[in-house]
Amino acid sequence: MPNRSLATALILSLTASLPALASDWQTVLDEARGQTVYWHAWAGDTRINDYLDWVKRRVRDEHGIELVHVKIDDTGSAVSRVLAEKQAGNHEGGNVDLIWINGENFATMKESELLFGPFAERLPNFALTHPEHNPEIVTDFTLPTEGFESPWGKAQITFYYDAEEIAEAPPSSMSELLAWAEANPGRFTYPRIPDFLGSTFLKQALIAVTEDTEALYVPVKPSDFEAVTAPLWDYLDALHPHLWRSGRQFPANGPELRRLMGDGELALAFTFNPAEPAAAVANFELPESTRSYVLDGGTLGNVHFVAIPYNSPHRAGAMVVANFLLSPEAQARKQDLSVWGDPTVLDVTRLDEDDRARFAQASDNPALLEPEALAETLPEPHPSWMTALQEAWQARYVGR
Known part of the structure; x- marks a missing residue:
């Protein structure tokens, strides 16, 4: 089974460094403005694609970032592309800025040193996941993420x-x-x-x-x-x-x-x-x-993440997008049944009252499971x- 003591030690290390790392966030925001971020993400579901279109509009309006959804049917193709760029000596001008990823694809990128980071703990909204209480947020298929992935949703x-x-x-x-x-x-x-x-x-x-x-x-x-x-x-x-x-x-x-x-x-x-x-x-x-x-x-069950390749030329923009994906606004919209229905990675119980209210869902849908039914993961x-x-x-x- 996963090494819980290792995960706990990692959590304490990450959360202890949050205040200092968050202090440079304005510099990241300034650098990100005007960048175009190429996000390679699975495109096999209309609802997910529509949600990503909404994310595009929000990061453009709020941060001046142009987000391009590079639609793929297999995350492995994006991983192979980054690996090929590294083998060709392209260490600065990669074509992939952000990847929707977890599992064996994360393991491959981590082992091959294809990831930028650690960056997750630098995102101000990462603290809203409260990883000290939710160790699955920093574990991917038994592997500690070590800040090289930012959590996005649960499954x-x-x-x-x-x-x-x-x-x-x-x-x-x-x-x-x-x-x-x-x-x-x-x-x-x-x-x-x-x-x-x-x-x-x-x-x-x-x-x-x-x-x-x-x-x-x-x-x-x-x-x-x-x-x-x-x-x-x-x-x-x-x-x-x-x-x-x-x-x-x-x-x-x-x-x-x-x-x-x-x-x-x-x-x-x-x-x-x-x-x-x-x-x-x-x-x-x-x-x-x-x-x-x-x-x-x-x-x-598992958590799915976003990661930034080591040779992304738009790392600041990718970080800002990852941080927006962790905002209560974006997480609540993602969880909305009329939008996508993907469960949040935020610790909703520790949000303020207004943000908790964003996650309230009608309970009269006969196909909707109560949270207690998902307790055994x-x-x-x-x-x-x-x-x-x-x-x-x-x-x-x-x-x-």
Whole structure:
């Protein structure tokens, strides 16, 4: 499991330095004005893209920064670009100023020394996350962020279903999910690997079926991989024939999974955004009979971040954008079900009264989970497991 003592020591170190580091913020603001910031971010969801358009307008009006959303379908492509620039000797004029990132991509950039920083503790709004009380804010897939990432939002696997089709209790464990799929063929599936949501489903299943969960929280060892993952492949071999289109085809990503639910092709699905089903109901993408839940014993959760490449020519502008993303205004809008529904990383209980009021949400949406339902969050395995699982899945199932 993640080293909690190390995380605590890091938190104390970062928070102790906040006042001194924040004193130069005006210099950062002055340098940022007039800069164009190229933000490489996943663009697979209309609501997210619309939210980023709003961010563009706000940082332009408030800080004189031109923010360009470079739309990508795989964060790894932005990481590869920065790596290629470093190998070519381009250490000052990089083409990537900000990346939406976490997990194995952060691990790759950190190991290859592709990140600018530490910078997160220099952002005035970082203090609003209160990392001393919320250690997940400074931990990414077991790895301490050490200030090289700024938190942006939270995620946790949440299942959702059509209560008009599933009148009884939905499956509450991975073993029950297999039995349910066998009894309801074609009514469930998961996104094609290497999509991050599909890959997260693999990890959730692996945690449930393997006897050696401790191995998942340290770098993967080839000598252990086969034994640790053998129960997962047995599980998937049993599950796939009962999936949508008999497991011969998979949806590309979470939005396509949601569309299949909206079209009535599926009766049960899942997301990495706990508020997504409720937001989709509010936007008439899913029926009002949609309900959300998490598995007994908890589901995988993590924090997603933004990072600045080491060779960004617009670091000041990127820092100002990252700080704005942590503002109560931006975080509350992001969490709004009518906008995106992505959970905040701020410690709302410690905000002032006016800012706390920004986060109040209507509770009459039948698909919206109560916060207590998300209390059991399973930590992410070491990022090396994500890559290893993706490669093994593709070798085993692609082309079969």
